[in-house]
Amino acid sequence: MLVTANDKFFQKKQALAVLKHGILRRYLPIYATMTGSTSESGRVVYLDGYAGPGRYEPEEPGGVGAPGSPLLAVETAKRVQGWKRDLHCVFVERDPSYVGNLRAVLAEAAPEGMRYDVLPGDVKDRLGEALDLTGDRPLFAFLDPFGTALPYQDMVERLLGRGTALKTEVLLNFNLGSVWRIGGLLTGDEAEPNGENGRREAAISRVDAFLGGDWWRERFMAARRGEVVASRAAQEVGREFCQRIGNDAGCGSFTVPIRRHPNHEPLFLMILFFRHDAAPYQFNEAVSMANAEWRGLWRARDLDADLRADRERRGGQEDLFGNSLIMDYSEQEAQRAETLLENQWIEEVAENLRALTIQQVAIKIRENMSGIFGRTLGMARERHLRKAWDQLAEEDVLDARPKKGKMLWQTIYRRGR
Numbered sequence: 001m002l003v004t005a006n007d008k009f010f011q012k013k014q015a016l017a018v019l020k021h022g023i024l025r026r027y028l029p030i031y032a033t034m035t036g037s038t039s040e041s042g043r044v045v046y047l048d049g050y051a052g053p054g055r056y057e058p059e060e061p062g063g064v065g066a067p068g069s070p071l072l073a074v075e076t077a078k079r080v081q082g083w084k085r086d087l088h089c090v091f092v093e094r095d096p097s098y099v100g101n102l103r104a105v106l107a108e109a110a111p112e113g114m115r116y117d118v119l120p121g122d123v124k125d126r127l128g129e130a131l132d133l134t135g136d137r138p139l140f141a142f143l144d145p146f147g148t149a150l151p152y153q154d155m156v157e158r159l160l161g162r163g164t165a166l167k168t169e170v171l172l173n174f175n176l177g178s179v180w181r182i183g184g185l186l187t188g189d190e191a192e193p194n195g196e197n198g199r200r201e202a203a204i205s206r207v208d209a210f211l212g213g214d215w216w217r218e219r220f221m222a223a224r225r226g227e228v229v230a231s232r233a234a235q236e237v238g239r240e241f242c243q244r245i246g247n248d249a250g251c252g253s254f255t256v257p258i259r260r261h262p263n264h265e266p267l268f269l270m271i272l273f274f275r276h277d278a279a280p281y282q283f284n285e286a287v288s289m290a291n292a293e294w295r296g297l298w299r300a301r302d303l304d305a306d307l308r309a310d311r312e313r314r315g316g317q318e319d320l321f322g323n324s325l326i327m328d329y330s331e332q333e334a335q336r337a338e339t340l341l342e343n344q345w346i347e348e349v350a351e352n353l354r355a356l357t358i359q360q361v362a363i364k365i366r367e368n369m370s371g372i373f374g375r376t377l378g379m380a381r382e383r384h385l386r387k388a389w390d391q392l393a394e395e396d397v398l399d400a401r402p403k404k405g406k407m408l409w410q411t412i413y414r415r416g417r
Contacts (some may be wrong), residue, residue, distance in 0.1 A: 016258055017056075018297050020173065020270060021072055022290030023256065023283075024142060027171070027272075028076045030282045035138035035167045036085035043086045045134040046073050047141040049123035049150065051091035053098040054105030069142060070102060074109050074116075081111075088115040088137075090130045092123045124154055131158065138167035147178045152212030152245075160249035160273060169279065173258075174238050174269040180230035182207050183220040183237075211241055212248075231265040238269050251275050256287050256378050262298055280369045281382075281408040288381035292338070299334050345380035349373060349388035353412065354397060363412040382407050 028046065036042040048069055056065040067075070070091050077087040091106075093099050099120045110116055117133060119126040123143070127150070131139075141159060143149045149172060150159065162168050182203050208214050216237045223233035242253040251273045257266035272283050352374045356363050365372065365385075373380055389412060392398040399413040 016260060016267065019256075019258055019290055019294040020144065020268075021067075021069060022293050023270060023286050024069060024171065025072050025076070026286035026289055027283055028073065028140060028142075029079055030286065031138075031140050031169060032076060032080045032085050032087050033083050034278070034282070035140075036080070036083070036087075039138055039167075041086055042084045043088060044080075044138045044140070046076070046087055046089045047130050047134070047139060048073060048089070048091045049127075049141060049143045050145045051093040051098075051102055051118075053093075053101040054109075055101075069144065070106060071109055074106065074111075074114070077114050077116075078111055086115065088117075088133070090117045090119065090133055092119045092121065092126050092130065094120070094122045096120065124150055127154060127158055131162070134162075136166055139169075141168070141170045143170065144173040145175065147175055148206050148210035149173070149175075151209040156212070156245065156248045160245070160251055164250060164275065167276070169275075170273040172271045172273065174241070174271055175267075176231060176234040176238060176269060177267050179207065179216070179220070179234040179237050183217075183224075183234065184230060186217055186221055187224050211237070212244060215244075216240070229265075235266070235269070238271075242271060245273060249273065252280065254280050254283050254287075262295070277366050278408055281366050284369065284373070284378060285381050287378045291379055295338075296334070299337075341379075342384060345376045345384045346387045346391070348376050349380055349385055350391050353388060353392055357397060357412075357414040361414050361417045365410055365412065366408045 032044045032046075036044045051070050052068050054068050054070045056068060058065045070089070073087070073089045073091075077089060080087055091102060093102055099118060103118055106116060106118065119129060123130075139162065149155075155170070155172075159170060160168060185200050185204060204217075207216065219237055219240060220233050223236050224230065228236070238255070242255060245251065246253055252275070254272040254274070256270040256272075258268040258270055259266050272279065274280070274283070349372060352372055353363070356368065356371050363372070370377060372385065376384070386401065386407065389398060389401045393400045393415075396415050399415055402410060
């Protein structure tokens with residue numbers, strides 16, 4: 001098989017999903033509240049193109065499974081009602097068994113009066129209906145497929161091509177694994193599916209449709225000829241894909257690598273396609289906090305593995321000191337590690353600001369996200385920028401930071417301009 005089976009994925013919430021859903025859970029409320037401020041009756045539409053069954057299977061028998069993206073959207077709809085926003089959710093799912101489960105989960109979880117629609121079928125076939133339901137309202141589309149997603153032309157012309165006057169953002173899960181596995185059919189690194197040339201061509205054609213042509217084939221093979229590993233070659237394809245979407249749809253992109261483990265190569269790229277200049281700043285806040293949650297998950301899992309191994313070495317007997325002491329010590333270590341990381345980010349951001357002020361007198365934050373954050377983008381956020389700014393103001397490099405007003409609208413000025 002060239003792609004992971006859906007049912008296996010939904011058996012248990014994966015570490016990959018923790019970061020993806022952490023981003024969605026934090027950013028969707030921001031998008032809904034900001035765009036809903038100018039929408040009639042505060043209405044905003046959320047489109048989940050690959051909704052799944054709504055909930056993961058429970059970790060333990062008789063338990064309740066973790067919420068999938070549809071339930072995160074329901075929670076967002078409840079939350080933004082307090083700001084007089086009306087989030088209309090449209091869920092598309094092609095697996096009939098998932099559709100039934102999704103409807104049951106939503107019927108139980110959705111508050112009375114919440115607007116939502118479940119559309120059975122493939123998102124490319126139901127996109128027209130979803131866009132009709134959206135009308136001219138702001139739209140946030142979440143595309144998280146198992147393999148390749150919506151064809152390129154549909155993404156550019158129908159979804160992002162709704163019109164520049166219509167507020168539209170797309171959060172796409174770009175499956176690097178699919179690209180490098182199917183790319184392996186071109187280079188001979190992967191065996192043909194069941195030895196069938198027809199299936200090989202069909203798999204490659206699916207990637208062609210998703211990426212907007214066969215340009216990626218030579219890009220991937222050239223990288224492999226240069227002794228770049230398949231995962232890195234797929235990332236190069238992903239970067240060019242973002243550039244092509246940006247050029248053809250007139251939008252920007254913000255890419256977040258999604259890894260199975262902190263030390264692994266990314267398996268996915270979460271890509272936000274946007275037009276509003278506030279989007280990168282707000283999205284970075286969501287990504288940074290989701291990354292912090294994800295790091296905490298891995299620390300907890302590593303600690304649990306250590307405790308299990310220690311218990312096995314002692315033949316199942318509990319430590320006389322108890323695990324609570326170990327947990328307390330590990331929490332202190334985690335806090336120290338986070339503090340060290342954050343201090344490094346602050347220094348990095350400060351150095352970036354110092355370099356930028358040599359080139360320009362005024363730095364508009366929302367227009368200089370990459371230059372300001374550099375390698376810390378997606379890790380550092382406003383709190384770290386604030387500390388870096390204050391540090392440089394004390395050194396008489398920058399004017400003091402205004403104490404009022406939202407940070408993303410502020411401009412950083414070089415001292416003595």
